[in-house]
Amino acid sequence: FVVDIDQDRARSTVDEIRAAGDAASPVVADVREQSAVERLARAVNDSAGAVDVLVNNVGDFIRHVGDFLDGDPDHWDRLHRVNFHHVLLVTRAFLPGMIDAGHGSIVNVSSVEGIRGYPPDPVYGAYKAAVIHFTRCLAVQVGRHGVRVNCIAPDVTETPQVPYSQWIPA
Numbered sequence: 001f002v003v004d005i006d007q008d009r010a011r012s013t014v015d016e017i018r019a020a021g022d023a024a025s026p027v028v029a030d031v032r033e034q035s036a037v038e039r040l041a042r043a044v045n046d047s048a049g050a051v052d053v054l055v056n057n058v059g060d061f062i063r064h065v066g067d068f069l070d071g072d073p074d075h076w077d078r079l080h081r082v083n084f085h086h087v088l089l090v091t092r093a094f095l096p097g098m099i100d101a102g103h104g105s106i107v108n109v110s111s112v113e114g115i116r117g118y119p120p121d122p123v124y125g126a127y128k129a130a131v132i133h134f135t136r137c138l139a140v141q142v143g144r145h146g147v148r149v150n151c152i153a154p155d156v157t158e159t160p161q162v163p164y165s166q167w168i169p170a
Helices: 007-019 034-048 073-101 122-145
Strands: 002-004 026-028 053-056 104-109 147-152
Touching (some): 073 104, 073 147, 104 122, 122 147
Parallel strands (some): 002 026, 053 104
16 A cells, blocks of 8 residues: 555556556555544555554655744644654554554654754754654564564655755755
8 A cells, every 4th residue: 555645646656566566556645634544544454454564654844944943833733743743643553453463564764864963953853853762662562562663764865845856966
């Protein structure tokens, strides 16, 4: 299952997977919303049963101009929902099936900005660090159930928000 908020991107990714000879289905959902995640989990579990692998790969650097003191709680909330809250929602929705099955793997995608200091937006860095620490804590908690929980923290990657052309020096 490929879950995306954008139907065209979900379908495009599924088309690439199918062209490589594998199976996939697109699902459109806003994983920042609990009701959407609950519908997603029901649809996936009804169709495929328990999930073996979950990759939490949603995140966005929502641009903020200025220092921390120039920020506002609305900006922090948007960062929270897209960079950390969804990890909790989606993990909670799919983890019970993994525990019941006695196996599974969760991979959380954070950012190197959660490890090193990130002066352009300390709140973004804090939420990325939260993903890393949540991963560690959950891994210790559910490892005894046969569920692995890992995290990767890449540096800048090509995304719709950061196209490759933006990271090539002029």
